[in-house]
Amino acid sequence: MIHLPREETKLMVAVHGWSGILLGLLLYAVVITGMAAVFAVEIGEWSAGHVETRSAFERPIDQPVRALAASTPQKYHEGVDLFEIGDHNLGVFFHHHDLDASGTPISRGIYYQLDRDGHVASAREGTDEDVFGPRNDDALSSFLVDTHVRLHVPDPWGLLLTGILGLAMLVAAISGLLIHRHLLKDIFTLRRKAHPVLVDRDRHSVAGSWSLPFAFILAFTGSFFSFYGTVGVPIVAMSAFGGDQQALSDAVFGNPGTPNPTPHAIGNLDRIAADAIKRSGDAPTYMAIENFGRADAAVTTYHHPKAGDIEPITLLYNGATARFEREKPSIGTRPSAGGTLVAIMSPLHFGDFAGVFSKAVWFGLGFAMCYVTLTGLRLWLARRVERMRSLDWLERTVTVVGFGLPLALLGAAVGFLVTMPLGSAVFWTPAVFLAVSAAAILAGFIVPTHALLSRALQIAIAVLLIALPLIRLAAGGPGWPTALAVGQPSIMAVDLAMLLGGGWMLWRLIGQRRKQLARPAPTLQPAE
Amino acid sequence: MLAAAAILFSLAMILLLWRGDPKRRRTTGQRGGADSAGRRRLLVAGMLAPGLILALGGDSAAFLVWLGSCVIAGWLAAQIQGPGAAR
Numbered sequence: 001m002i003h004l005p006r007e008e009t010k011l012m013v014a015v016h017g018w019s020g021i022l023l024g025l026l027l028y029a030v031v032i033t034g035m036a037a038v039f040a041v042e043i044g045e046w047s048a049g050h051v052e053t054r055s056a057f058e059r060p061i062d063q064p065v066r067a068l069a070a071s072t073p074q075k076y077h078e079g080v081d082l083f084e085i086g087d088h089n090l091g092v093f094f095h096h097h098d099l100d101a102s103g104t105p106i107s108r109g110i111y112y113q114l115d116r117d118g119h120v121a122s123a124r125e126g127t128d129e130d131v132f133g134p135r136n137d138d139a140l141s142s143f144l145v146d147t148h149v150r151l152h153v154p155d156p157w158g159l160l161l162t163g164i165l166g167l168a169m170l171v172a173a174i175s176g177l178l179i180h181r182h183l184l185k186d187i188f189t190l191r192r193k194a195h196p197v198l199v200d201r202d203r204h205s206v207a208g209s210w211s212l213p214f215a216f217i218l219a220f221t222g223s224f225f226s227f228y229g230t231v232g233v234p235i236v237a238m239s240a241f242g243g244d245q246q247a248l249s250d251a252v253f254g255n256p257g258t259p260n261p262t263p264h265a266i267g268n269l270d271r272i273a274a275d276a277i278k279r280s281g282d283a284p285t286y287m288a289i290e291n292f293g294r295a296d297a298a299v300t301t302y303h304h305p306k307a308g309d310i311e312p313i314t315l316l317y318n319g320a321t322a323r324f325e326r327e328k329p330s331i332g333t334r335p336s337a338g339g340t341l342v343a344i345m346s347p348l349h350f351g352d353f354a355g356v357f358s359k360a361v362w363f364g365l366g367f368a369m370c371y372v373t374l375t376g377l378r379l380w381l382a383r384r385v386e387r388m389r390s391l392d393w394l395e396r397t398v399t400v401v402g403f404g405l406p407l408a409l410l411g412a413a414v415g416f417l418v419t420m421p422l423g424s425a426v427f428w429t430p431a432v433f434l435a436v437s438a439a440a441i442l443a444g445f446i447v448p449t450h451a452l453l454s455r456a457l458q459i460a461i462a463v464l465l466i467a468l469p470l471i472r473l474a475a476g477g478p479g480w481p482t483a484l485a486v487g488q489p490s491i492m493a494v495d496l497a498m499l500l501g502g503g504w505m506l507w508r509l510i511g512q513r514r515k516q517l518a519r520p521a522p523t524l525q526p527a528e
Numbered sequence: 529m530l531a532a533a534a535i536l537f538s539l540a541m542i543l544l545l546w547r548g549d550p551k552r553r554r555t556t557g558q559r560g561g562a563d564s565a566g567r568r569r570l571l572v573a574g575m576l577a578p579g580l581i582l583a584l585g586g587d588s589a590a591f592l593v594w595l596g597s598c599v600i601a602g603w604l605a606a607q608i609q610g611p612g613a614a615r
Contacts, residue, residue, distance in 0.1 A: 182551075186551060187549075187606065188549040188551070188552040189549075189551045189552050190552075190606055190607065191555050192609070206606045207603055210599050210600075210602045210606070211599055213599065214595075305589065308586075308587045308588070308590065309588060310589050311588075348592075351596075353592070354589045354590075354592075354593055357593060358589065358593050358596075361593055361596035361597055361600065362596065364596070365596055365600065368599070368600065368603055
C-alpha cells in the first residue's frame with residue numbers, strides 16, 4: 001500500500017483522529033439517519049399504513065389540474081409542479097418565480113393537496129418555504145430526511161454543516177487510506193481476545209477498508225448536494241449571470257425558446273403521463289409545467305433510471321399539443337459529461353436506481369459507515385482513556401449518542417404511530433424524539449458504569465424494535481394479509497426487518513451476558 | 529439475474545480468500561492452510577472479474593449493486609470466526 005515517511009504518517013494519524021473526534025458524533029447522526037432514509041418511502045408506507053400501489057400519475061390527473069387552474073389566479077400559472085404525496089395522492093403547486101429580500105430565487109403560489117378522488121383536501125398560499133412541510137401522514141419519514149439533510153438547523157447553515165461533515169468524512173477516508181500500511185493484508189484480521197485497543201483497531205480498520213470505495217462515493221455526493229445550492233449556484237450566478245440565480249436556473253435547467261404568450265389550453269396531461277410511462281417504463285416521480293395555459297407551454301417529466309442504468313430519465317413535451325419533443329439532459333439542452341455526472345449524483349447517493357435491491361445494499365453500506373464512525377471514536381478513546389480518566393465523560397457521550405440516537409429514532413416512530421390517527425404526528429414525532437434523547441442523556445449521567453449504560457441502551461433498542469410492529473397493528477395499521485392482498489409488501493418487509501433486528505440484538509446481548517457469567521470471578525491474590 | 533450470478537461468484541471468491549488468508553489464520557492460531565501469494569492473486573482476480581464483465585457490458589446499475597454487495601459480503605466474511613479460532 002501507500003508508504004508515507006514517518007513524520008507524514010504521524011500527521012495523517014492526527015488529522016484522521018482529530019477530524020473524527022471533533023465531527024464524528026455529528027457525522028454519525030447524519031450517517032445513521034441517511035441509512036434509515038434510504039428506505040424513507042418504504043418507512044412512510046409502513047408507518048402510515050399506505051396500501052395504494054398505483055402512482056398518482058397512473059390515475060386521471062388532467063381534469064383535476066384543469067379545474068384547479070380555473071380557480072387559481074393567472075399570476076400563478078407561470079409554473080405548475082405535480083408530485084406525489086401521502087398514499088399516492090397528488091400535490092399541485094401553482095406558482096410564479098420571485099426573488100426574496102436577499103436576491104435568492106423563491107417560488108410564490110398556491111399549494112393544493114388532493115385526496116384520492118382528486119378533490120382538494122387542503123390549499124395553502126405563500127412561498128415554497130411557507131407551504132411545504134411535513135404532513136400528518138409523512139411526519140416520520142420527513143423527520144428522518146430533514147435530520148439527515150440539515151440536522152434541523154435552518155437553511156443555509158444546516159446544509160453547510162452537513163456539507164462540512166461530508167468533507168470531514170472524505171478527509172477521514174483519504175487519511176485512513178494513507179495511514180493504513182497493510183490495508184489488504186489485514187482485510188480479514190479481527191482479533192477478538194487481544195488488548196482492547198487492538199480489538200477496536202481491527203474492528204475499525206476491517207470495516208473501514210471494505211467500505212472505503214463507498215465512503216468516497218457517499219461523502220462526495222452528500223457534500224455535493226449540501227454545497228450545490230448554498231455555495232455552487234450563488235458562485236456561478238455571480239460569476240456568469242451577474243448574480244441573477246433565476247437566470248442561471250433558466251439557462252441551465254430551462255427550455256430555451258421564443259416566448260409566445262398567446263393563450264392556449266394545456267394539452268392532455270393524462271396523455272403525456274401515459275406516453276411518459278411507455279417511454280421510460282416507469283411512472284414519473286415529478287412533472288413540471290412551464291407557462292401553463294400559453295402556446296409556449298412545456299411539460300417535463302422526471303423518472304427513475306431504466307433497468308441496467310443509473311442515470312434518471314427526463315422527458316420533454318410540448319405543453320400545448322401534448323406531443324413528445326425529446327429526451328432532455330439534466331443540464332443544458334445537449335447531452336454532456338457534466339450533465340451525466342450531475343444526473344448520477346442522486347442515484348449514487350440514495351441507491352434507489354434498482355429498486356429495493358439496490359436500496360438494501362445502500363442500507364448495508366450505511367450501516368457499515370455507522371460502524372466505522374463509532375468504532376473509530378471508540379478506538380481514539382481506547383488509546384487514551386487508560387492514561388486519562390478525565391475522558392470518561394467522552395466515552396459516555398459516545399455511548400449515549402451511539403445507542404441513544406437510534407433509540408430516539410425508534411421512539412419517534414412510536415410517537416408517530418400513536419399520534420398519527422389523532423392527527424398530531426407533526427408535533428409529537430420530533431417531541432418524542434427529544435424526550436427519548438433527554439432520557440438517554442439522563443441515563444448517561446446516572447447509570448453507575450459505562451458497561452451497564454451501553455447494555456441498557458441496547459436492550460431498549462432491541463425491545464422497541466420488536467415492539468414497533470405490534471404498536472403499529474395496535475394503532476390500527478393494516479395487517480400482513482391486507483397489505484399483501486393489495487400488493488404492498490413494504491409493510492410486511494419493514495415489520496420483519498424490525499423483528500429480526502430486535503431478535504438478533506437480544507440474542508447477542510443474552511450471549512454476551514452468559515459469557516460474562518461463565519467467566520470465573522476474579523479473586524484477590526497476595527501481593528507477594 | 530446477471531448481477532445475482534456475479535455477486536454469488538464473487539462471494540465464493542471472497543469466502544475462499546477469507547479461508548486462506550495468512551494473517552487471519554496466524555492471528556486465530558490456525559497453523560498451515562494459508563494460501564500462497566499466487567493463489568491469492570488469482571482469487572482476487574476471480575473476485576473482480578464479474579464486476580469487470582458488468583462494467584464492460586455497460587450495466588452500471590448491476591455493477592454498483594455488485595460492488596456494494598462485495599463490500600458488505602467481505603466485511604461480514606471477516607466477522608466469521610471459523611473453526612479452530614483461538615485468539
